[in-house]
Amino acid sequence: MTPGGQRKPLRAGEGPHESTILDLLLDLVFVFALNRIAEKAIHTLTGEQHLVLPGVGEVLLLFLAMWLVWFFAALAASRFDPRCPEIQVVIFCIAFGSVVMGVSVPAAYDGHGGHFVGAYVAIQVGRPLALTLFQRRRAHQTVVPPPIPTRILCWSVVAAVPWIAGALAPTGVLRGGLWTLGLTIEYLGLVIGWPTPMLGRSRIHDWDLVGEYLADRYRQFFIIALGESVLLSGLTFSSSPFGAGQTAAFVCAFVTTALLWRIYFYRAGTVMKSAVAAATQPARLVAYGFVTHLTMVVGVVTTAVGYGLAIGHPYDTAKPAWLAAALGGPALFLIGRARFEYDIFGRVSRVRIIGVLVLAAMSLVLVRLPLLTASVAAVAVLLGIAVADAARAWGRSRESPAPPH
Known part of the structure; x- marks a missing residue:
């Protein structure tokens, strides 16, 4: 505080370390x-x-x-x-x-x-x-x-x-x-x-930053993107005829949102603040977070667009641009998540890379099928990754962050 009782700008290590x-x-x-x-x-x-x-x-x-x-x-x-x-x-x-x-x-x-x-x-x-x-x-x-x-x-x-x-x-x-x-x-x-x-x-x-605060803000913006996904799919479904195809696409959209949340917060998203505190160059880790979270958020929003299209046109043949949204969105999220995992633990799980390759391979087959099929396929891939994460963590102690920066 200043002599007059007015707060000074935030110095390194001072002020709130979490979102206000x-x-x-x-x-x-x-x-x-x-x-x-x-x-x-x-x-x-x-x-x-x-x-x-x-x-x-x-x-x-x-x-x-x-x-x-x-x-x-x-x-x-x-x-x-x-x-x-x-x-x-x-x-x-x-x-x-x-x-x-x-x-x-x-x-x-x-x-x-x-x-x-x-x-x-x-x-x-x-x-x-x-x-x-x-x-x-x-x-x-x-x-x-x-x-x-x-x-x-x-x-x-x-x-x-x-x-x-x-x-x-x-x-x-x-x-x-x-x-x-x-x-x-x-x-x-x-x-x-x-x-x-x-x-x-x-x-x-x-820069001399309060990295824990920015880590909290990154996670919060990711939640914003997930919230937008729920909002978009809900609004689109509410204006649809509530048919079987629209209902299936809506269910897939919500399940996908839950899976994206699970994959993001599986260890890396949960311990990001601890990783920043443990990093030798916390500002560098925060700077890399700009790119990784931008990639993941674009992936989430693109996925939401894909499900919006699927709810509106579940039985229409998947156009290349529609398929790019339905499968490219999850793939982009996984690419950003893989780099994010490296920044936190100094390693990358192979299952994320495999997921990207599977999504790319599926796009060659699903281009001639109804768009709803691509939505179901995306859910299957993300579910497989979430299950693999859970299997890897079963019976093991929680991994501590080990940022390479």
């Missing part, structure tokens, strides 16, 4: 945002075939923008005390902007592009600007080098130019290209440490 109630509020916003993105993906995959591939790219771009908003919010709360009133105001503003982005997603490439970009740019520029001003206050000086938010601010301002230009562009193709450029600039800055004249660069690997 305000974090939960922000995550509720992203359940809605992910649902809008998944609904847009289903609309794209059921549209004209020659528009599917560019449409998928457009949806992925919107998701990556949403993910970046969430990650930077979590990163800010890991460096600044989320109990500070100023930080709480920043989080509330991010939550409101994220709601606007979610509302604008269905027509982001049409009439609501300005709304989506306006909210996104306001968040991406406003957040580092507020933190820069906040950190410069003498009462709030910390051992953390002040230029970090300033570096991010400089890159965000540069990235805002193609984002705004894209919102003003008359065509969807040009708009998508400009937005891709803006997003690429932001992700490139994140990877290389936002090098800025006179300020240098600062990679997340070198």
Whole structure:
């Protein structure tokens, strides 16, 4: 606390090491945002075939923008005390902007592009600007080098130019290209440490973070993705005729959600916070968590899209794009989960790699069968992995985390 009784920004090792109630509020916003993105993906995959591939790219771009908003919010709360009133105001503003982005997603490439970009740019520029001003206050000086938010601010301002230009562009193709450029600039800055004249660069690997807090936030966002899956399948099923095919697909969707939860939290997801505490370079483990959880969340959302299609079209022949969602989603999740397991234990279970190969092989056979068949096949593969995990753990003591970093 400062002499005046005001909280200082979070220093390494201080403040809450787990999610706060305000974090939960922000995550509720992203359940809605992910649902809008998944609904847009289903609309794209059921549209004209020659528009599917560019449409998928457009949806992925919107998701990556949403993910970046969430990650930077979590990163800010890991460096600044989320109990500070100023930080709480920043989080509330991010939550409101994220709601606007979610509302604008269905027509982001049409009439609501300005709304989506306006909210996104306001968040991406406003957040580092507020933190820069906040950190410069003498009462709030910390051992953390002040230029970090300033570096991010400089890159965000540069990235805002193609984002705004894209919102003003008359065509969807040009708009998508400009937005891709803006997003690429932001992700490139994140990877290389936002090098800025006179300020240098600062990679997340070198930061002094409260890693346990970010580990908790990663797990929480994974739960968000599972919640979106339940929401999407429930809404789709509630508007269906409740036939045998729709019911079977809905049951498969829920069972899959439970299996994804089980496979994620089987040891690696449960002990992630302990792994961060035991790591020699906790910030590096947190940075790798960005990639692994991004991969797993994309896999979960893609799986949800596949089940949304299966509930709506259980007996239709599986189109390649539909099959990619139904089987590619679980495969992508398993790939991310395999890397996540390596980051926590320094090894990878062969059963996850086998699961990916089996899903890939099934896609060659199921392409001519009803989509519901692919949904059942995905459940069978995930169930086999969950059973193999349980068999491996039977009669053995719990494995302690051994991060290689």
